[in-house]
Amino acid sequence: MNNKFIINNTLRFVFLIGLQLLLLNELPFGRVYIMIYPLFILLLPVFTPRIAVLLLAFFTGIIVDVFSNGGGLHTASLLLIGYLRTFILDTFQPKSGWDKLDEPTLSQQGINWYFFYILILFSIHHLVYFFLELFSISNFVTTFFKTIFSLISSLSLVWLISLFFARKTKL
């Protein structure tokens, strides 16, 4: 069972980081910056040790930073949601509590739960990323709109990917 988790998450890591670095970073649409790599951290099994979540977030962030000239921006914002993930999971746990093998995925937790889960954490991630990037509030309105547009695009793509894989596992 444990092996299955490791293989699944490794494949998910390769897929998401690959898509981010090879395609999404190079898109010629300047008004939005689509980021989907945080999904890897969000979908880790519920009972992944918190230390492991933080270290994985750190290394994922470093890799994305190195390949997209982020200089620490991705690491800082990903670490934050890696840390906050536990509290969100605790707050929104099912009535019977989390089961040992639960994963916070679309196919296991249902559409409503999954939608709010990714909405909350992706919003935090995108806000922190764009405001750290600027490190001033001089362009507040522009940055705010860029955050909103990017968030909508990222969430749409995350939703598509999740639907695609959710259906596949059920079949």
Next chain:
Amino acid sequence: MRSIYYLLSRFYVLILFVVLEFFALSLIFKSHKYQEVKFLNTTNGMAGTVVGYVNGFNTFIHLGTNNKALVEENALLKKQIQFQNQYPSDSNLPRNSDLYTFDYVVAKIENNSINKNINYITINKGSKDGLQKGFGVISSNGVVGIITNVSENFALVMSVISVKSLVGVRHKNSNALGNLRWNGSDPNTLQIDGFSKTIPVKKNDTIVTAGFSSIFPPNVLVATVKDVKPDEGSSFYDINVHLTNNISSLSYVYVVKNNKKNELDSLQRLINNE
């Protein structure tokens, strides 16, 4: 001692989080302070190579457009040579490369983005080819950016589509001086400030580099005016411009090496210190 141990065992996750986050934030602040991406960037050997390999595909897609730009530039240069041959310059002048202020180094773009607030371009020439921080980068039909990081084999260019970029420009018809900036919203539209309302600025007017800094040679194409409206509160125009080159589709660029940069800079430092 025991209480410390207790604290550690209880809050180790928070402590680890704070330590790692502090590390990441310190990297960001260093980048902001010196206007360069200090550590986590594509100029280190492996990342640069991988990224360059990936970009091969991008180069291939834009082959047609880049070819056309080169042919046009060739035609322009041919015209200029013709003009020079008609009026041969004094042949006694020493043809020493020291005489020419600007040298150009061709570099290939390895990585390019336009979707961030501060956009960097990785190029495949570095300190080995004599590149330094602060050199300007142009393409065959416009300004691209300024080098902020140099490693042995790669350099990082902050493109003009960055909220921290600032390039001195000139209105070609009236010689008025201004600054090219970007407000961070639309990467196809940049802004120019500093043109006084007393000069006539019209749509489609040409903007070129001012050439007063040691970074860019004078009269390099920058942009064409998209729309002009007078700023109510000041004596300047609000001007939106289109860049003359499409930065996202570039494959090759020229790095401008100013042979007299050190001399100019030390002179200017002298003035600033007084």
